[in-house]
Amino acid sequence: MPWLIAAVLLAIMPQIFSNNSALTIMNQMSITIVFALAYNMLLGQGGMLSFGHAVYGGVGGFACMHIMNNSGFFESIPLVILPLFGGLFGMGLALIIGSFSTRSAGTTFAMISLGVGELIAASSLIFVAFFGGEGGISGDRTDALPFFGIEFLQQEQVYYLTAAWVLISAGLMYLWSRTPVGRMANAVRDNPERAEFLGYSARWVRYYSFVASGFFAGVSGGLFAINYEILTEENLNAVSSGIILLVTFLGGVGFFFGPILGAIAFTLLQTVLSLSTELWAFYAGMLFVATVMFFPGGLAGLIMMHLPALRLGKLRLLFIPYLKTLLPAAIGIFGLAALIEMTFHVRHGATGDNEMTLFWTTFDSYSIVPWLVAGAITLVGFGIARVTAPALKDAWNEANTAQRAKS
Amino acid sequence: MDLVLVNLIDGLVFGLLLFMLSSGLTLIFSMMGVLNFAHASFYMLGAYFGYQISVALGFWMALLIAPVIIGVLGAGVERYGLRRVHQYGHVPELIFTFGLALLIEELVQFIWGRNQMPYSVPEVLNFTAFSISGNFIPAYKIFMIFISIGIFLGLLYILTKTRVGMIIQAALSYPRTVEALGHNVPLIFMGVFGVGTALAGVAGVIAGPVLGTFPGMAFVLGAIVFVTIVIGGLGSLWGALVASLLIGWMTTFAKAYTIRFEDILNFIGVSTPENMDDNLFRDFWSLTSPQIADILPYILMVAILIFRPAGLFGKRTK
Numbered sequence: 001m002p003w004l005i006a007a008v009l010l011a012i013m014p015q016i017f018s019n020n021s022a023l024t025i026m027n028q029m030s031i032t033i034v035f036a037l038a039y040n041m042l043l044g045q046g047g048m049l050s051f052g053h054a055v056y057g058g059v060g061g062f063a064c065m066h067i068m069n070n071s072g073f074f075e076s077i078p079l080v081i082l083p084l085f086g087g088l089f090g091m092g093l094a095l096i097i098g099s100f101s102t103r104s105a106g107t108t109f110a111m112i113s114l115g116v117g118e119l120i121a122a123s124s125l126i127f128v129a130f131f132g133g134e135g136g137i138s139g140d141r142t143d144a145l146p147f148f149g150i151e152f153l154q155q156e157q158v159y160y161l162t163a164a165w166v167l168i169s170a171g172l173m174y175l176w177s178r179t180p181v182g183r184m185a186n187a188v189r190d191n192p193e194r195a196e197f198l199g200y201s202a203r204w205v206r207y208y209s210f211v212a213s214g215f216f217a218g219v220s221g222g223l224f225a226i227n228y229e230i231l232t233e234e235n236l237n238a239v240s241s242g243i244i245l246l247v248t249f250l251g252g253v254g255f256f257f258g259p260i261l262g263a264i265a266f267t268l269l270q271t272v273l274s275l276s277t278e279l280w281a282f283y284a285g286m287l288f289v290a291t292v293m294f295f296p297g298g299l300a301g302l303i304m305m306h307l308p309a310l311r312l313g314k315l316r317l318l319f320i321p322y323l324k325t326l327l328p329a330a331i332g333i334f335g336l337a338a339l340i341e342m343t344f345h346v347r348h349g350a351t352g353d354n355e356m357t358l359f360w361t362t363f364d365s366y367s368i369v370p371w372l373v374a375g376a377i378t379l380v381g382f383g384i385a386r387v388t389a390p391a392l393k394d395a396w397n398e399a400n401t402a403q404r405a406k407s
Numbered sequence: 408m409d410l411v412l413v414n415l416i417d418g419l420v421f422g423l424l425l426f427m428l429s430s431g432l433t434l435i436f437s438m439m440g441v442l443n444f445a446h447a448s449f450y451m452l453g454a455y456f457g458y459q460i461s462v463a464l465g466f467w468m469a470l471l472i473a474p475v476i477i478g479v480l481g482a483g484v485e486r487y488g489l490r491r492v493h494q495y496g497h498v499p500e501l502i503f504t505f506g507l508a509l510l511i512e513e514l515v516q517f518i519w520g521r522n523q524m525p526y527s528v529p530e531v532l533n534f535t536a537f538s539i540s541g542n543f544i545p546a547y548k549i550f551m552i553f554i555s556i557g558i559f560l561g562l563l564y565i566l567t568k569t570r571v572g573m574i575i576q577a578a579l580s581y582p583r584t585v586e587a588l589g590h591n592v593p594l595i596f597m598g599v600f601g602v603g604t605a606l607a608g609v610a611g612v613i614a615g616p617v618l619g620t621f622p623g624m625a626f627v628l629g630a631i632v633f634v635t636i637v638i639g640g641l642g643s644l645w646g647a648l649v650a651s652l653l654i655g656w657m658t659t660f661a662k663a664y665t666i667r668f669e670d671i672l673n674f675i676g677v678s679t680p681e682n683m684d685d686n687l688f689r690d691f692w693s694l695t696s697p698q699i700a701d702i703l704p705y706i707l708m709v710a711i712l713i714f715r716p717a718g719l720f721g722k723r724t725k
Binding site for chain 2: 043047049051100101103104106107108110111112114115116118119122123126238242245246249279281282285286288289292293296340343344347348
């Protein structure tokens with residue numbers, strides 16, 4: 001059922017948001033969804049923390065780019081199956097790397113993934129023939145065999161291609177997590193020793209997950225190649241690997257749909273914030289650390305926390321307390337953000353450029369008044385949130401209790 | 408021959424610098440079982456604080472004060488951050504330190520901007536110590552060597568000869584028993600974390616003028632520090648020393664002498680192909696050792712992990 005809704009949603013989205021920039025954002029979102037789901041096969045379902053997963057997506061993408069440039073072969077296949085080749089190349093690399101990196105999970109695996117990731121990212125600048133050096137390599141997707149007359153000239157056609165691949169890969173990954181191998185991956189994550197006693201080789205189970213994850217990462221790389229028609233070292237390096245970890249963790253590693261939420265939220269956040277502030281990476285970092293410290297379940301975890309209350313039919317009890325606490329907290333966060341932006345402006349603004357615009361108001365960042373206002377907003381916002389927090393906690397407890405004792 | 412000596416000194420300086428970072432990291436690892444991804448970020452903070460303090464109070468005060476501040480910061484991170492995340496397990500801990508590293512990098516860019524700081528060698532040490540057949544060795548390098556060796560000897564003495572060191576060593580292997588004997592183990596952990604990060608801070612203060620003080624410095628060195636302790640064997644102090652020196656010398660020599668890959672291939676009997684232009688492996692043939700000097704540590708690490716997963720001196724594989 002959720003799959004049907006997703007399919008319908010994906011189909012009608014371009015009708016609602018039909019301008020090109022929205023399509024670009026949705027394409028980026030879709031690619032991130034596939035990549036984040038592939039990453040979560042390792043992190044969430046297999047318990048393997050990888051710091052170099054961008055490499056598999058990137059290599060798949062580079063392979064697709066070379067296929068695009070090999071006109072003889074490319075003209076004989078429709079563009080729609082190109083991501084499959086990306087997946088195969090990503091899987092091929094995962095087959096090689098996984099043969100030694102999946103020997104143990106935890107810190108050793110993380111270190112090997114970091115080392116291999118760095119190694120490949122660094123050699124991408126050396127091996128110009130395959131990776132194209134600093135300029136990367138580019139191609140033209142329209143050279144492919146027309147697919148029922150569609151040549152993928154328009155952004156919208158590309159969107160439908162990407163959306164179809166998102167549905168297919170998400171469905172396959174979901175089915176994978178229901179197979180015995182997917183189930184054993186969970187067992188190995190939680191207690192490798194016990195899984196070994198049951199007769200399963202923890203290493204092979206990890207290896208299968210790793211290879212499958214490499215395949216879907218490669219698919220996302222192929223989709224990237226189709227969308228942007230260029231791949232550079234940036235698709236391989238540690239920054240991309242770090243971002244995918246961030247996306248997946250923000251969404252929540254404990255549930256299958258977590259990374260999807262993470263990809264959607266992060267892409268929106270990135271687009272909106274990076275348009276309005278230079279400091280968006282700083283805020284993203286703060287959000288990430290706060291998530292790890294206070295909500296290790298991520299967004300999906302937060303949503304699933306409300307399931308018991310929903311079952312008891314008491315969710316509406318939470319509504320008013322939430323409003324009372326979260327609204328002032330949000331105002332406090334805006335105040336804090338204003339303080340940060342003003343500090344940044346004072347430190348890094350051009351000399352003589354004293355005016356800054358923030359939240360649709362323009363003022364002089366060197367005078368004391370805006371500082372006082374922002375400080376007061378911050379204090380008042382957090383103050384009210386602090387006062388109303390106990391009430392929220394009470395309401396939470398009440399909403400999660402089946403029968404309230406009559407007093 | 409003289410050039411070999413110069414390169415030996417250069418490699419030693421870099422290796423000992425690596426060791427100052429990797430020793431703290433490996434101590435923290437053997438204590439908490441968690442690799443501190445933010446370790447190199449503390450090194451970067453050390454350099455920035457060192458710069459800021461040396462502008463106000465001079466280099467020597469910076470060398471004294473900055474590591475103390477970093478140590479306190481590190482202890483705070485352990486107390487209020489890591490200890491909280493610890494209950495969720497190892498992977499969230501690793502992710503936490505990773506997020507912290509990101510955050511510190513952004514914070515540094517926020518406060519000091521993206522450009523390199525004009526942090527330079529102090530006047531007192533800005534002279535040539537001696538020269539080897541025309542190659543001048545700056546006094547600052549000698550100073551770095553002495554500081555690093557001094558810290559290493561001090562660490563060794565504290566860990567093996569004093570009562571505090573004994574308790575730390577005991578707490579590393581049997582935290583429960585040590586706690587039962589009446590020692591405050593969480594406090595010891597916090598202290599070791601603080602000292603480890605303070606060491607990274609010292610490294611930052613003294614390396615900042617030489618390697619440059621810029622927002623990317625944590626990442627440049629950070630990855631190599633992890634490689635170092637993996638090669639040396641996670642949790643082994645001697646392994647960290649040997650691996651640090653090995654990597655220091657290896658990269659220095661690879662950069663100093665141009666060895667062409669083509670010659671090696673020809674030497675082992677592979678002949679150069681005639682038509683280079685459409686050969687997919689053409690970049691292999693034009694490869695030289697300075698080009699790959701920076702990725703040599705990674706190659707070494709992968710090789711070590713394949714043939715000896717515990718590392719050179721490691722006992723534990725986990």
